[in-house]
Amino acid sequence: MPKDSSNPMGNAWLHRYSVLVLVCTFLLVIAGGLVTSNEAALAIPDWPLSYGKLVPPLEGGIRFEFAHRMLAATVALLTLILAFWIQASEQRLWLRRLGWMAVGAVLAQALLGGAAVKFVDPKPLSIAHACLAQICFGVMVAVVVGYALACPPEDQHQHWQAKAYPTVLAATAILLQTALGAAVRHNLTSAIPHIVGAGISTALVMWAGLGILIHHMEDTLLRRYATLLLSLTFVQVFLGVAAYMSRIATADDPQPMPMMIGFTVAHVAAGSLTFGAAVALALIVYRDARPANAVLAHGGMAVA
Amino acid sequence: MKKIWMGIGVVCAVSLVSCGGGGTEAPKADAGGGAAAPAAGGAGAVPDEANGATITGKVMFDGTAPKEKTIDMSAVPACTRAHANAPAKSEEVIVNDNKTVKYAFVWIKSGLPEGTTWKVPSTPVMLDQNGCMYKPHVIGIMAGQNIEVKNSDPTNHNIHPSPTVNQEWNESQPPGSEDKMKTFARQEVMIPVKCNVHNWMRSYIGVVSHPFFAVTGDDGSFTIKGLPPGTYTLEVWHEKYGTQDQTITVGAKESKTQDFTIKG
Structure with missing residues (x-):
């Protein structure tokens, strides 16, 4: 039981x-x-x-x-x-x-x-x-x-849609970025859709992350996760550029070179961490935005 | 509903475990676009070397020859030992001493009489894995002709061609195992071949529906014999430098020279 x-x-x-x-x-x-x-x-x-x-x-x-x-x-x-x-x-x-x-x-x-x-x-x-x-x-x-996660006190209830949508959108955009990145790695598309997607998902992450930092600076948990998401996103953009440049620089080599492998794997790993941070943030925002009674009464809480 | 999902899962699992790797043992034909070639050694026209035309030429290199890159085989001792005297070099671009290019594939791209079925040679073309390199780096075969894949190394290889028209396959070949006879049913220029165990191993196979093709060697020359009189598009393909086309008209018993120049 x-x-x-x-x-x-x-x-x-x-x-x-x-x-x-x-x-x-x-x-x-x-x-x-x-x-x-x-x-x-x-x-x-x-x-x-x-x-x-x-x-x-x-x-x-x-x-x-x-x-x-x-x-x-x-x-x-x-x-x-x-x-x-x-x-x-x-x-x-x-x-x-x-x-x-x-x-x-x-x-x-x-x-x-x-x-x-x-x-x-x-x-x-x-x-x-x-x-x-x-x-x-x-x-x-x-x-x-x-x-x-602890269930939030009653007085923290807010309109969850307004708070959670940016983080859910950011997480979704990062997931789509994974698909585009995989398509590039498997030579299904050029890097351009992935680069465009990077711009869009970075903008969405900034919208979600900065919005939280501006409006909920006093909430330690939200502040930490928003900062984490923003930091990881910028690291991820840097790694993406590095992975792309290293791929071009080693294109004429007869085999995958350690520099290219290192940056690419780091880019993949940081992509997962970024997505994980977005999921975590969305979950925390959603938790905070729902009334505790609703969580307990329905016995369920949606995940981004 | 749960039962339906469980059923789908079981069917997926069983089909995954039971289905084959997609390998094509000769002389079975591969799937793909276009008409499949006849079996090796079957009936068909043969080049008339006595009365047909001959095209000869060289594939020249214009520019500074790129430095051959050294392959790092240190992760696999068996491969390193095979090159104990001198490290293995990439064969992507080899410029011969006479400023010609090795491993260029030259073939008649179009112009042959429509509807002619050409006899497929019964002799297989060897593709050897030797010193953790493919020997030779580029081969040409007729559609339906056998490729004899050999492993001369004391290490495991997998052979993984990635065609777009023919069927892709991927098979392992342990040391000392029997040679594999493989074939591609449809014309495709070129099919890259990889070994995923040794990620520097790369080879290319030109599969053509007729016998008028050649691969340049140490002198960069090619010869195509027995062509019927006509006007043809002659194409050269190179792994790094892509393709070039030239139009050439030949008469019966005529010999013509047609060189190509690749700019480095």
């Missing part, structure tokens, strides 16, 4: 465990970036086995792809345990649902990865794989932040 969790963070170990799963999911995103940047995505042509074995010969690109697969299996297992744990110990229905949503996203991601191998890297599948990775990370962020 789920316990009463009117005191969020009531189970500190569950919170710590969810953070662990989030960190592993982030490492998985980095591992995926390393696979693509090293052009090793199809170094293992079979799935779910690897060269017909559980452990393939670990050489060249096989190491990146196999490490990615092993990390993915670990994250899937950790996420499943997390969902069961939340189910058993949490009263908040939306959080229990979020736990199972994370399981579904991770399993769908594994199937997409397998399909990309089986069908020899069709571009739409590879792009969907990159986007779902971002969604998996976003859902895990929502689990961690949502678990830690």
Whole structure:
């Protein structure tokens, strides 16, 4: 039976465990970036086995792809345990649902990865794989932040639409940016749509982040997350420029060069962190904007 | 509703586990656009070398030859050992001593009589993985002709051609394993081939529906023999410098020279 969790963070170990799963999911995103940047995505042509074995010969690109697969299996297992744990110990229905949503996203991601191998890297599948990775990370962020959130006092009720829409839009724009970035990496489009998207999503992030800083400077939590989102976005823009320039600078080299790999993987990782920060901020804003009674009465809270 | 989703999930999982990698074992034809080629060794016209025209030429390089880039194989000791005496160099641009270009693919792009089916050679063309490099770097085959993919290295490779017209496939080839016989059913110039285990390994295959093509070698020259009289578009393709077309008219038994110049 789920316990009463009117005191969020009531189970500190569950919170710590969810953070662990989030960190592993982030490492998985980095591992995926390393696979693509090293052009090793199809170094293992079979799935779910690897060269017909559980452990393939670990050489060249096989190491990146196999490490990615092993990390993915670990994250899937950790996420499943997390969902069961939340189910058993949490009263908040939306959080229990979020736990199972994370399981579904991770399993769908594994199937997409397998399909990309089986069908020899069709571009739409590879792009969907990159986007779902971002969604998996976003859902895990929502689990961690949502678990830690306290229900707001009654007097904090405001019109949530007015406050939450900019952050939701910013998070959505960052997710779309992931799709465009993946399309560039898989040579489906030129870099121009991604560059235009960077301008739009940066503007939306500034609208959301600066709006919060201007109107809610006194709220420590909001201020911290808004500052984090803005900082990560600017870092991400810098990394995007660096990744693009390094790609041009090493275009004539016979193989992916460490500088290009480093900037590109950092860009992918910072993209996930930016999206995660936007999801977290949207969740906090939404929480703050809803009456506590509504949260408890409906037993659910939407996630950006 | 839940059962429907569970059913979809199970079907997806089963189809993923059971479906093949898309490899095309010779002589099975690949899927793709256009008409599939006849099987190797089947009936068809052959170039008339006695009465047909001959086009010869060179692919010249104009400019300063780019420095050949060194490949870093240090991540794979088996590959490094194969180049213990001298580090491996990229074969993207090789300018010969006589200022000609190696690994340019020259072919008759258009002008051949419509409706002629050309005989596909029964001899396969070898593509060897040797010293963690593809040997040769560029090959030409007829659609339907076999490619014999060999692994001479003491390391694992995967062979991953990325065609746009033919079917893409990706297969592993462990050391000491049997050669693979592969074919492409449809004309496609050029198909990039990669090894994702060793990300510097790159090769190109020109697949043509007729036998009038050549790849330049150490002297940068090419010869196309047995052409029927006519006016043709002759194209040269290079990995870095793209394509160039020239129109040429030849009569029976006539020999003509047609050079190309690639600007560096």
